[in-house]
Amino acid sequence: MFEKALVGTKRYYGVLGFLLLLIGIGFFIYLKQLDFGLGITGMSRDVSWGFYIAQFTYLVGVAASAVMVVLPLYLHDYKAFGRIAILGEFLAVAAVTMCILFIVVDLGKPSRLFNVLLHPTPNSVLFWDMIVLNGYLLLNLICGWTVLQAERNEVPPPKWVKPFIYIAIPWAPSIHTVTAFLYAGLPGRGYWLTAIMAPRFLSSAFAAGPALLVLLCLLVRKYTKFDPGREQIQTLGKIVTYAILINVFFFFCEIFTVFYSQIPDHMMHFKYLFAGLEGKGQLVPWMWVSIVGMTLTAIFLVIPSVRKNENTLALACGLVVITTWIDKGLGLITGGFVPNPFDTITEYWPTIPEAFITLGVWAVGFLILTMLYKVAVSVKEEIRA
Amino acid sequence: MSISRRDFLRIAGFSTLFGLGAKAAFEMLAPGELEAKLAPNPKALTAQRWAMVVDMRKLDDQTAQRCIEACHRIHNVPDFGNPVNPEDQVNPQDQNRWEIKWLWKEKFEHAFPGQEQPYVAERLHKLNFLLLCNHCNNPPCVRVCPTKATWKREDGVVMMDQHRCIGCRYCMAACPYGARSFNWRNPRPFIKNENQTYPTREIGVVEKCTLCAERLAKGQLPACVEVSNGALTVGDLNDAKSKVRELLRANFTIRRKPQLGSNPQVYYIV
Numbered sequence: 124m125f126e127k128a129l130v131g132t133k134r135y136y137g138v139l140g141f142l143l144l145l146i147g148i149g150f151f152i153y154l155k156q157l158d159f160g161l162g163i164t165g166m167s168r169d170v171s172w173g174f175y176i177a178q179f180t181y182l183v184g185v186a187a188s189a190v191m192v193v194l195p196l197y198l199h200d201y202k203a204f205g206r207i208a209i210l211g212e213f214l215a216v217a218a219v220t221m222c223i224l225f226i227v228v229d230l231g232k233p234s235r236l237f238n239v240l241l242h243p244t245p246n247s248v249l250f251w252d253m254i255v256l257n258g259y260l261l262l263n264l265i266c267g268w269t270v271l272q273a274e275r276n277e278v279p280p281p282k283w284v285k286p287f288i289y290i291a292i293p294w295a296p297s298i299h300t301v302t303a304f305l306y307a308g309l310p311g312r313g314y315w316l317t318a319i320m321a322p323r324f325l326s327s328a329f330a331a332g333p334a335l336l337v338l339l340c341l342l343v344r345k346y347t348k349f350d351p352g353r354e355q356i357q358t359l360g361k362i363v364t365y366a367i368l369i370n371v372f373f374f375f376c377e378i379f380t381v382f383y384s385q386i387p388d389h390m391m392h393f394k395y396l397f398a399g400l401e402g403k404g405q406l407v408p409w410m411w412v413s414i415v416g417m418t419l420t421a422i423f424l425v426i427p428s429v430r431k432n433e434n435t436l437a438l439a440c441g442l443v444v445i446t447t448w449i450d451k452g453l454g455l456i457t458g459g460f461v462p463n464p465f466d467t468i469t470e471y472w473p474t475i476p477e478a479f480i481t482l483g484v485w486a487v488g489f490l491i492l493t494m495l496y497k498v499a500v501s502v503k504e505e506i507r508a
Numbered sequence: 509m510s511i512s513r514r515d516f517l518r519i520a521g522f523s524t525l526f527g528l529g530a531k532a533a534f535e536m537l538a539p540g541e542l543e544a545k546l547a548p549n550p551k552a553l554t555a556q557r558w559a560m561v562v563d564m565r566k567l568d569d570q571t572a573q574r575c576i577e578a579c580h581r582i583h584n585v586p587d588f589g590n591p592v593n594p595e596d597q598v599n600p601q602d603q604n605r606w607e608i609k610w611l612w613k614e615k616f617e618h619a620f621p622g623q624e625q626p627y628v629a630e631r632l633h634k635l636n637f638l639l640l641c642n643h644c645n646n647p648p649c650v651r652v653c654p655t656k657a658t659w660k661r662e663d664g665v666v667m668m669d670q671h672r673c674i675g676c677r678y679c680m681a682a683c684p685y686g687a688r689s690f691n692w693r694n695p696r697p698f699i700k701n702e703n704q705t706y707p708t709r710e711i712g713v714v715e716k717c718t719l720c721a722e723r724l725a726k727g728q729l730p731a732c733v734e735v736s737n738g739a740l741t742v743g744d745l746n747d748a749k750s751k752v753r754e755l756l757r758a759n760f761t762i763r764r765k766p767q768l769g770s771n772p773q774v775y776y777i778v
């Protein structure tokens with residue numbers, strides 16, 4: 124079945140070629156990073172995690188959101204999603220692969236990666252994160268691939284995958300919950316020390332992932348002979364709407380607790396992000412775009428006519444992807460480290476090499492996504508022909 | 509051949525179980541090295557629970573500086589503002605980002621954020637507090653480390669194994685005292701006078717103060733304590749007759765962020 128990923132139109136090869144180029148550049152700069160050390164990034168003693176870990180955090184959400192397709196299909200027998208379940212699962216495969224790569228490029232000593240397995244440490248959340256991520260990758264590969272194969276042969280999926288499908292459903296929120304716990308249990312980091320971290324992660328993930336899937340479905344419809352379906356896209360749109368509303372609500376819950384209590388350790392991070400402290404506040408415009416944009420998009424999406432029109436829906440989904448990305452991919456990690464434990468401010472901004480390595484990893488993800496989607500779409504075209 | 513002390517202890521433990529004894533284990537692993545390394549120095553300083561008291565009444569600025577220099581010199585801590593070869597100059601911003609420090613000075617409001625009070629004790633605000641890893645009794649850095657590269661010894665010293673650390677920097681996010689540094693780049697071109705008896709580090713690992721575990725094992729006091737003219741004291745918290753207990757009994761002391769539950773073991777007399 125995989126051979127289908129290797130044959131295609133000129134445009135298909137063009138996309139692959141472009142992604143390979145980005146991967147090549149990213150890899151080359153990564154070799155530089157291995158040689159010089161993580162000093163080529165913008166990270167510092169005070170902001171010791173940056174862009175890499177932020178992308179990882181965002182993408183875990185995208186990966187987890189595949190469950191938003193699989194769950195209605197298998198638990199509520201919502202048959203319409205049978206048509207796009209594979210797109211959700213393959214999006215998860217690509218996203219988890221990126222997550223794992225982002226962790227690897229962030230390590231100071233990647234050659235010692237296996238120390239995590241050689242010295243298993245159950246008290247470390249990172250240990251569990253590694254387990255759930257790899258498990259999730261495997262589950263999605265198994266489920267996606269077997270179901271697609273069955274579809275191609277026009278037989279029902281084999282019985283043995285059923286348990287895997289059912290395990291994958293609770294597994295999805297678990298990857299994002301464990302990732303939230305990476306941050307939420309640390310003393311002295313007021314921005315992260317909140318029990319609503321995991322719920323917030325899930326709500327933004329269940330908005331961002333399906334929003335991305337809507338956009339991908341529209342692309343698939345435009346460029347291939349396979350139509351994911353209007354009903355499917357509309358249902359995804361509703362999921363995005365409720366999830367982003369809940370996410371905005373959670374954000375304001377957080378704001379209430381932090382600012383009504385007036386506890387400085389918790390307030391100062393928000394002040395840094397949304398107003399700036401001691402004249403430093405390079406994230407301020409970003410954070411305002413994120414929260415105002417997110418709130419407006421949420422309200423916008425509630426209006427049925429907006430949601431029903433695929434053009435405005437696409438626009439709203441694009442905004443959801445961008446605003447949630449700013450929140451997690453920029454603000455969350457930096458905001459947790461600034462101000463530092465001495466109440467002083469060291470700002471962080473990714474450097475150019477760091478940005479190119481990041482782009483390279485994203486390109487790996489999109490390469491995997493493109494090839495897997497190519498396989499899926501070819502199979503769908505074939506059985507309908 | 510060199511093996512880590514921990515690996516040795518583990519294998520020695522097994523060998524003892526099988527009736528071979530520690531010596532046999534060592535001969536198996538590193539023949540001939542035994543006499544030099546194994547026999548615990550009878551003069552070694554030991555404690556059930558190490559703690560440090562910093563007497564700010566005695567710690568003037570020069571003394572603090574002397575402590576820092578002694579510590580950083582013997583532990584080969586790089587100084588990015590002062591490279592061995594002039595062509596390795598680092599701009600001030602990067603010096604700040606890459607800084608590695610085991611022992612350093614900080615003003616009261618930075619050392620004890622949230623505890624400053626505008627109209628009280630002007631004297632406090634002029635002081636430079638000497639900060640280091642607190643060798644917490646309930647250390648969050650140990651809790652989060654996925655490889656046990658950071659671990660707590662029986663006697664309370666929180667140790668770093670630079671050969672096991674994968675450089676994930678989770679411990680840096682977890683330490684609420686900013687006590688850990690990361691080797692963002694190769695530190696060696698920034699070590700002017702290398703101490704041959706203590707290892708230098710390489711890129712990609714975390715490091716911090718280890719309460720001079722290597723000196724305690726030889727019966728010496730930590731380097732900072734030695735040069736502090738009595739401003740710094742280490743001792744056994746579990747020994748009611750120890751010097752630290754005496755100081756704690758006779759003086760009011762404060763600790764950094766005790767409300768976080770990490771139970772820091774560096775006490776400050778102010």
Ligand code: SF4
Binds near residue numbers: 643
């Ligand atoms: S001060 Fe920081 S590094 Fe030292 S033991 Fe406590 S938490 Fe760990």
Ligand code: SF4
Binds near residue numbers: 676
């Ligand atoms: S950076 Fe090293 S010491 Fe710190 S948590 Fe990771 S493996 Fe452990």
